[in-house]
Amino acid sequence: MTLPAAKTSEFEIDAVRLVCDTFGAGPPILFVHGFPLDGRMWHPAVERLAARFRCIVPDLRGFGRSGTSPQASMTRFADDLAALLDHLRENQPVVLCGLSMGGIIGFEFFRRHRARLAGLILCNTRAKPESPEGVVRREKTATDVLRDGSRTIADAMIGSILAPTAPEALRQWSHAMMASQPPIGVAASARALGTRPDSYPTLARIDLPTLVIAGSHDTITPPPTLSEIAAGIPGARLVTIENSGHLSPAEQPDAFAAAVMNYAGS
Numbered sequence: 001m002t003l004p005a006a007k008t009s010e011f012e013i014d015a016v017r018l019v020c021d022t023f024g025a026g027p028p029i030l031f032v033h034g035f036p037l038d039g040r041m042w043h044p045a046v047e048r049l050a051a052r053f054r055c056i057v058p059d060l061r062g063f064g065r066s067g068t069s070p071q072a073s074m075t076r077f078a079d080d081l082a083a084l085l086d087h088l089r090e091n092q093p094v095v096l097c098g099l100s101m102g103g104i105i106g107f108e109f110f111r112r113h114r115a116r117l118a119g120l121i122l123c124n125t126r127a128k129p130e131s132p133e134g135v136v137r138r139e140k141t142a143t144d145v146l147r148d149g150s151r152t153i154a155d156a157m158i159g160s161i162l163a164p165t166a167p168e169a170l171r172q173w174s175h176a177m178m179a180s181q182p183p184i185g186v187a188a189s190a191r192a193l194g195t196r197p198d199s200y201p202t203l204a205r206i207d208l209p210t211l212v213i214a215g216s217h218d219t220i221t222p223p224p225t226l227s228e229i230a231a232g233i234p235g236a237r238l239v240t241i242e243n244s245g246h247l248s249p250a251e252q253p254d255a256f257a258a259a260v261m262n263y264a265g266s
């Protein structure tokens with residue numbers, strides 16, 4: 001399977017250049033990557049979905065080819081994505097598919113831009129705010145990365161981001177992607193994750209078709225975290241991807257794409 005040709009767009013918002021690839025044609029799905037990754041993490045799934053959907057795959061501010069800013073927040077990310085949809089003249093409501101930090105941004109997008117959404121796919125994510133120890137850990141990540149570079153977070157996360165059975169090539173691909181992120185962007189997002197709002201009260205208000213995806217071997221956002229999210233959202237469906245860690249769309253792209261197609265009724 002090969003990735004179809006991308007149409008790459010760039011625009012500036014709040015003094016930062018954002019870069020986005022779109023693939024394929026059909027009902028739009030906005031794919032929002034996790035931390036500390038970029039839009040490439042979706043490529044294995046997009047290869048399987050671009051024949052049926054318009055796959056909109058941005059690099060968030062501070063990641064990939066997009067510009068950096070020393071500050072980030074879930075609000076800023078959500079507003080960047082709404083501005084991106086304007087820039088792309090994407091006027092019909094989209095399904096937002098977010099993984100981990102991308103799902104957290106999805107909750108914020110729902111609160112701020114509900115009218116732009118046709119549905120939500122929440123993958124390997126969490127709704128609760130950071131614990132006090134977590135806030136300290138996020139601040140340490142930010143200072144470590146600013147001092148020593150993004151390889152430090154790649155080294156720290158590579159042992160937990162994938163299922164133990166993940167192939168070595170996937171391990172190297174994920175590590176290289178994390179290590180390549182700009183330290184300023186990684187630090188800003190680590191702090192933004194530390195101060196993220198509580199999305200738990202939002203769950204009961206979600207009035208959109210919602211698919212929740214868990215990875216059977218995810219130790220960062222374990223399956224019970226996703227079950228709890230699905231149970232809190234009226235009518236949400238939960239799919240657990242077997243033999244997958246935290247990066248379900250890259251680890252098990254066939255099962256992931258099948259879950260998305262089943263959800264979309266195609």
Ligand code: MLT
Pocket residue numbers: 033034035036099100101102193220246
């Ligand atoms: C992510 O994939 O976005 C991160 O694992 C989120 C986190 O560190 O909580």
